[in-house]
Amino acid sequence: MKRMAAILCALLLAGCGQTAALPAEGTAPGPALPGRPAAVPDDAQAAAVAPDWTPTEPVTLIVAYKEGSSTDQGARLLAQYAEPYIGQPVRIRNIAANSGMTAWETLAASPADGTVLGFINMPNIFSAIENGAAFTMQDLAPVCNHVVETSVVAVSAASPYQTLEDLLVANRAASQAGTYLRAATNGVQASNDIGATLLAYTSGGWKFRHVSYGSTTDQVNALFSGECDWAVLKVSDVMPYLPPETPPDGAAAPEPTSEPTPGPAPGQEEGAPEGTPAPEQAAAPQYLRVLGVFDTDRAQELPDVPTLDEQGYPTGWYGSRRGIVAPAGTDPIILDYYAEAFRRAMADPKCREAHREAGFSLYYLDRTAFANLIDERERFNHSLLPRLFAN
Secondary structure (H helix, E strand, O other): OHHHHHHHHHHHHHHHOOOOOOOOOOOOOOOOOOOOOOOOOOOOOOOOOOOOOOOOOOEEEEEOOOOOOHHHHHHHHHHHHHHHHHOOOEEEEEOOOHHHHHHHHHHHOOOOOOOEEEEEEEOHHHHHHHOOOOOOHHHEEEEEEEEEEEEEEEEEOOOOOOOHHHHHHHHHHHHHHOOOOEEEEOOOOOHHHHHHHHHHHHOOOOOOEEEEOOOHHHHHHHHHHOOOOEEEEEHHHHHHHOOOOOOOOOOOOOOOOOOOOOOOOOOOOOOOOOOOOOOOOOOOOOOEEEEEEOOOOOOOOOOOOOEOOOOOOOOOOOEEEEEEEEEOOOOHHHHHHHHHHHHHHHHOHHHHHHHHHHOOEEEEEOHHHHHHHHHHHHHHHHHHHHHHOOO
């Protein structure tokens, strides 16, 4: 079975004309392996951008997913540090509908005057185009890439599946029986849905039930509630829900820091009138178990979690990239202004540390390099989807 997986994966990647690997760390212009912080050029390396244009009003940044989603969190984090370099407030506008399609259609139809920018998620945006969106990538102008996110396979810590092999065996058995395990996804042919299908494709071709949710937070809660059995998420998605490390003998256990569904503190409030009912017991912390990483190298944030390649199911690197674009027709001077402003923000040590703490891997690419990446990933996605969703 594992030899078959390797053959299937080789055929898949060969059919795409290239592997999914990124450039080696330290190379220009986008110098990092997935899941590892990218080197951002310092001011001495960056090309000078003439201040021929500056925004004169607040900037709207469209996010295609709801508030609290991974994309939204990353957008708000970057906006916070970019405002001083942009010189105007950056206001996030969430348009969470139709797996991102509505937001990107809105962005493509916005004025090309520098007042509206937006985040694109790859490969999600390509799936939207494949599924009949009222725009193409030619309706958007690249500004810069922001982050790269590596995918992982995860279950609830209460799940009976202790290893990736456990999960695969259960999925194969359920598929053969026609009962099918349930995978929580982030939308039809969105990044996590593609990742789950890629896992099934490269490990035997079994089938599962796709259950779509509006955000990765909803996916996680579906695992905790038992609505779904497993999910493909990103490294940054799972980091808040990892169990605390086991302390050395004799040491006090650390207090849990992740409570996805917090409740009121146990016990009655001090000074409450006699007979006042005590609030409900606080919900116990719930954790995730990560079974594998879509990469050839282990994620720095998850050094104890083996890759899918290590476990005999090679997929190479898989995940998503997120970057900033403007409506097509935006003056190149405006695009350069924003590309430089975001570059300076991402080079800020405080910004880099904040992203690291949040589990986001910065991956800055300038306008030209980002445009090349978009073109390469669109061609890859166009080849990949028919293979994964043939039936």
